[in-house]
Amino acid sequence: MAKFKVTPQIEATGYGLSGDIGGLPKTTYYTPDGRVIRTIVNFHTNTAGQVRDANLDKGWLLSRPAVLKLFCKGCDRWHDTTLEVKACVDRQKRFIQGMNRQAERERKTEDKERIAVLEKQIAELRAKVEGNGHGQVLQSEVNEPTQVPRLSRAKRQSGR
Numbered sequence: 612m613a614k615f616k617v618t619p620q621i622e623a624t625g626y627g628l629s630g631d632i633g634g635l636p637k638t639t640y641y642t643p644d645g646r647v648i649r650t651i652v653n654f655h656t657n658t659a660g661q662v663r664d665a666n667l668d669k670g671w672l673l674s675r676p677a678v679l680k681l682f683c684k685g686c687d688r689w690h691d692t693t694l695e696v697k698a699c700v701d702r703q704k705r706f707i708q709g710m711n712r713q714a715e716r717e718r719k720t721e722d723k724e725r726i727a728v729l730e731k732q733i734a735e736l737r738a739k740v741e742g743n744g745h746g747q748v749l750q751s752e753v754n755e756p757t758q759v760p761r762l763s764r765a766k767r768q769s770g771r
């Protein structure tokens with residue numbers, strides 16, 4: 612794990628407010644829509660090897676926002692206007708619909724492939740049973756062991 616580094620931003624805010632008794636020190640965050648969240652700093656190392664606070668990466672702020680933004684259910688982030696929120700939610704809906712359609716298409720194609728395989732197997736089985744005399748070969752192989760005791764019984768009876 613990467614070494615913990617105190618950034619000026621975190622130092623200015625402090626590790627926790629007074630009143631935190633025991634446990635990890637908490638930090639006060641502000642969401643762009645004005646909610647206040649008190650929680651521990653969530654450090655993680657990003658792909659570039661930098662230590663970041665995941666809470667800030669998801670859009671939370673360390674100071675109360677001067678201008679509030681609107682929370683968006685489409686992306687779990689914030690937008691400036693309701694129009695932007697609507698556009699984002701619509702885009703998410705279209706994306707999900709597209710994914711569903713693609714899944715449906717793939718499912719249908721898969722079924723066709725499965726049916727083709729089954730039809731081939733059925734045709735092969737039919738050829739074995741009905742054609743080329745294979746059916747008879749199979750049958751005599753199956754009947755042979757049962758015929759042996761019957762023959763021996765017949766021999767025994769004829770021998771009397």
Ligand SMILES: [Zn+2]
Nearest residue numbers: 683685686699
């Ligand atoms: Zn959005």
